[in-house]
Amino acid sequence: MTTAQHKIGSGFGATSTASEVLDGVNLTGKLAVVTGGYSGIGLETTRALVAAGAHVVVPARRRASAEEALAGVGGVEIDELDLADLDSVRAFAGRFIASGRGIDLFIGSAGIMAAPETRIGPGWEAQFATNHLGHFALVNRLWPAFAPGARIVSVSSRGHFFSGIRWDDPQFERGYDKWEAYGQAKTADILFTVRLDHLARARGVRAFALHPGRILTNLVRHLTNDELVARGMLDENGALTGETKDTGQGAATQVWAATSPQLDGMGxxxxxxxxxxxxxxxxxxxxxxxxxxxxxxxxxxLWALSAELTGVDAFA
Incomplete structure (x- = not known):
């Protein structure tokens, strides 16, 4: 059954935190994979899931940084993964599959925003490649490990309003705009879960996408202070605005998506x-x-295009 795109009255809201939405949720024995789980809202997500009893695997492009950020957090293991490198994606997935473990929760929290024009792999635009294609390939390669009833969560953004999919030029080969490229990548994150949920629900695996809110983290590293003011994240004095969430609030929606019994049977x-x-x-x-x-x-x-580009489709 298709889930209606309408509020269900969860009882939570914009100021709810990850720890609040996990209150009373026991994740003992559950295994979660959280990309970007060592920085910003990803780090807050990892901490919240561990506190609820989950074992969390954090694949990291900067392993030393991940080890430093997660020092002292029990129930976490760190592995190497660069979402912009499909060979790295293949290697990580191969190691995980070989471990024989199942995945109960997957949260794709890693990403880049408003980056200067960058080409990776066979000339792909970096935001589309990292935010979407890397996660697409990762989930498809990990598919044999997803347990019945697992949830797959893609962290998108309200930035999807900036652009739909540019079907005639998805790699921005005819002129680059960093915000349109970000918008396309975030739209792709949503469309990915729409199709994935359709394909995966026969196994009881459901998928969700989300907007975490405005959070001032390392994600904004490519933006100047003037741009942050223009986007409403900082006021003219450089102070955070009321519309900006802290990391605990920013992590709440993705944690709720991955664990809430209120979403059982939905996707x-x-x-x-x-x-x-x-x-x-x-x-x-x-x-x-x-x-x-x-x-x-x-x-x-988009699924067909992504499968063609990455060479992987677990549902073919």
């Missing part, structure tokens, strides 16, 4: 502020989710 929807989001209003206000980002035909088309 393939976009979340924000610890609830299912409403469709975007017709007046152009950037709340909820754009129709092009949850369109099933577009999701199937």
């Amino acid at each position: 393939g929807v976009y979340l924000e502020d610890c609830d299912i989001a409403e469709p975007a209003p017709a007046d152009g206000t950037m709340t909820g989710v754009c129709g092009y980002a949850v369109d099933s035909a577009a999701a199937a088309r």
Whole structure:
């Protein structure tokens, strides 16, 4: 059954924290994989899942940084993974599959935002390649390890409003705009879960995408202070604005998506502020989710394109 893209009245909201949404949730015996689980809201997610009893695998591009950030946090193991390198994705997935363990929770929290034009691999635009294609390849290669009832969570953004999929030029070969490229990548993150949920639900595996909120983390490293003011994250004096969440609040929606019994039997929807989001209003206000980002035909088309580019499709 298709889940309606409408609020369910979770009882949580924009100021809820990861620890609050996990109150009373026992994850003992569960294994979670969290990309980006050593920085920003990913780090807060790792800590919250461990506190609830989960064992968390954190694949990291900067292993030394991950070890430093997670020092003293029990129940965590760190491995090497560069989402921009498909050979690295293949190697990590191979090591995990060989361990014989199952995955109960997967949260794709790693990503880059508004980066200067960068080409990786066969000339792919870096934001699309890292945020979407790397996670697409990783989930497909890990698919044999997903346990029945597992949840797969993709951290998207309200930035998906900036662009749909540029079907005629997804790699921005005819002119680059960092915000449009970010928007396309975040739309791709949503469409990925729409199609994945359709394909995976026969095994009881469900997928969700989400907007975590505005959080001032290392994700904004490519932005100047003037740009942060223009985006409403800082005021003219350089102080955080009221619309900005702290990392505990920023991690809440992805933790809720991965663990909440309120979402049992649901999937393939976009979340924000610890609830299912409403469709975007017709007046152009950037709340909820754009129709092009949850369109099933577009999701199937993107899946086919991504499989062609990465050479992997667990459901073929």
